[in-house]
Each structure stands twice: as structure tokens, then as C-alpha cells.
Amino acid sequence: MKISPLFHPVTYKESYLEVLDETRLPEKQLYIKVRNLTQALFCLKEMKTRAYGQVLLFYYFLLLDAKQNKIKNSKQFNARLNFLTAKFLKARPTFGFAQFQNHLKYLAQGIKKEDDFLKGLEKGVISYIYSVERARLSRVKALCKLLPENPKIMTICNVSGELVVLAEELKKQGRYVEFFVSETRPYLQGSRISAWELNQAGFKVHLFSDIQAAVVFLKNNISAVVTGSDRSTREGDIINKIGTYSLAVLARHFNVPFYSFTQPPGATRSIKDIEIEFRPSEELLKFGNKLIAPKAQKALYPAFDITPAEYITKLICFDGVFSPEEFKKKWRK
């Protein structure tokens, strides 16, 4: 089975981290070495990694930082954890770093006093990431069961390699899949990453400009929209790359199911708890480093949007498939 480099875009190398530079794809597959906080925050702010890459960067960097600072116990670790989480949140405010902070606190508290703290932390982080990746593989299999025999799937941005896993799984089952990818301005993750990785893996990919989505639904008998999500709420809403909500509204209009891979909501009760990150307008007004609009042009660039539960058919989670109503009940407990 072919695995996309996007499936595990950050690697822990004990004395440093290797981060796949997603902004250089598809021309070059380059890796950035991260040894300190400045380099880690640079990767975040400059969108070198995103989505699942941010999860890996956070966990692995916390581990790396603990080793560099020779942390001896959970008290010392928690002080660094609080400091670093604030830095990560400042860099990407919409992402759920606070949720991972709570999990790491819990992990650190579980390390027995008589054990070596750093070894315990390393074991805990690595086994947690391994369990997440196994769960990611299994949720792809769960989605396969929901799709028709030979699906035509519309997607946006990039689902961190899970669509390649999905396509491979369908192929193994003797099924044929086609993808329709929305280009995803301004960083073009749809064109540069999703279309590229699916094409590299040998699957048929159609690419369209974001605004063409309605016509693509109308003319191509799309079977499902499949997206990732950066966060979810306990109400069953998702927060994902800008443009996701438009696809969900259109999917509803054309009576097409909308599926989203998502993760536990943590303490996020509703969309009121979410701060939508507005990125600098230059990111829209420049291509490469070149200004492509008049110098005084005003612009708005919200990096994410919210898709309310009412537009979502199923949430594809690590522990199963849920309707938004089931998801809400599960997290109400």
C-alpha cells in the first residue's frame, strides 16, 4: 500500500525534528530541521506544516524541549508545557493546542516517580502517536463502508494523507474511485498537495477552481464530499480550511452526503468557543514574494470557517462513525 508523505509529515529524530515543508510541494519534497522554539514557530506561522502536522509538531517538540531542558518531573514539565502552549496558540489560534496540552499533562502525571521522567515521557508520546495513526487507518476503513461501490469524491485542502489510504483501500476491495479537488486558495493545498499526492499514487484526479464547485456537483454526479477538520465542537460542528462551509452548503443543495474526518472536541462546547484566525492580507495579495494586486488593496483572509452540524452527514472519528446528533449525545456525557 502506498502511503503519502503527508500521512506522517513530522518525524521525531531524538535530537531534532524533521518537518515536511508543505509549501514547497509539489516541486520539491524538502524537510526542515527543527531544533528550537523559534524554528518550530516558524514552521507553524509560515504554514510549513498544518493539520495533523501541527499535532505531531506540538507533541514531538514538547518532548524535544523536555530533553533539552533535562526535565525531571511533571511539575517542571507542566511549567514548560504552559509556556509553550501559549506560544503555539499565539501562532495558530484556531487550532486545538489547549486540548493537547491537557492530554500531555495527563500523560506526564502518569509517569511513576521511580521511573526516569524523560524516558517515560518519550514512551508515552511515541505510543500515543502510534495509536493515533492506527486509529486514522481504521477510520478510513469505516468511511469505505459508507461510500458507494465506485465513488466520486469531492474534497478541499488536504486530509493529511488519509485520502491516499482511502483510495488504496478501495482499490484493494476492487472498487474504482475518482477525486474532484477544490484548489483551496490562497495556499492552494488542494492543487499542490491533495491533487499531487493522489496523482502520485496513481489515482484519477480532477482539479477545479474553488468557485466552480456548484457546477462540478451539477455535472459530475459526485457521491460524497470528504474533508478533514482542524477542530470539532461538542455540538457536532467542525472547523476546517476556509471554503469547507461553502462545499457543505452546496452538498446539501445537491443532496450529496458530507463526511468529515474529525477528532475529539475536548473542552470545546460550541462554535462560540472558537476564535477564527485571520491571516495577514499579504498572503492573499502576494504570490511568492510578488505583489499581485494594487499596493493599497484591502483584503480579508479568514483561514478557517465553521461548518455547523446541520450540514454534516457523518463525523468519521477515531472510535467510530457518528451522526452529529450521536456525536452530541456522546460528548454531552
Add this chain to the structure above:
Amino acid sequence: MAKMNDFMLLWGYPEEGFLKEHASDSNLIICEMRPGLWGLRYLSRKLKRSTLVSDNTLGFLFFKKMIKEVQLFYQDRDSFGYIFSPGSLTVIILAKRHNVPIRLLKGAAPLRSKNEDASALSFLGKSVTAKGVIPIIPETEFGDYKFLEGHL
């Protein structure tokens, strides 16, 4: 910039007279209009106080109730309905879903540049994806009178 809930969204190719009349309006949202980037390349120069967004931001703006009206420029009409520029169907469905009124105006013929991107395969002439990816070429779109009923 205009108040956050007072924006007028423009989609399509406005005529020269419209552009002159609204040249100093600050409550206009213009879109890039991929793949040719007509909004970014042309409208931004004519509507100097406008606010530019990427095309995929429209849903967010409607959801946040930032758009009070859509001004949609059609290219032609016949006894069945309107011929629109590419992307109009998405704009209409989003506006209808959010109960935002659409004002239809006769538009200009699109100005084409020979360097314009024909599809999402490139951005300002630069290839942005892998060889072998199949482009969906934008075409004019049709909206019949019934579909638009009640929202004009």
C-alpha cells in the same frame, strides 16, 4: 473599510459605467475570480476602496451575515433564463441559502488577457500541481427564471 455587516458582493463582469459610479465605494467585496483572476487583476484597479477576498471565502462571509446584497452581472438572457460568468451558480446558491437578495445587472463582455490562466492547473502562469491532474475548465453558467424566483 465598511461596517462588517454592510458589504455588497459583486460577482461577474460589471460595465464601465457601474465601475465609474462605484469607484470610491468602500462597502464592496470583490473576489479574485479564479482561474483568470479577473477580480484581482482588473476590478481591484477600478474599485480602489473595495475589499478583496479569495473565492472560497464567500460562504464564511454569508455565514457571518457580512453581505447585505449580491450584485450579480449576467452576460445575456433569453426566454428561459440568464447566462452567467463561471462561478455564478455557487454565488446564487450561497446567497439563496442565507436569504441575501440578489440584484441582477447587465454585465460587460469579459476582458480576456492572453496570459490568463485557463484552469486551476496554473496560477499566474505557474504550474501548481502534478502532471496528469485533469483540469475542469470553467464555462458560462445558466440560471433559469424559476431557480432565481423570489431572490431577485
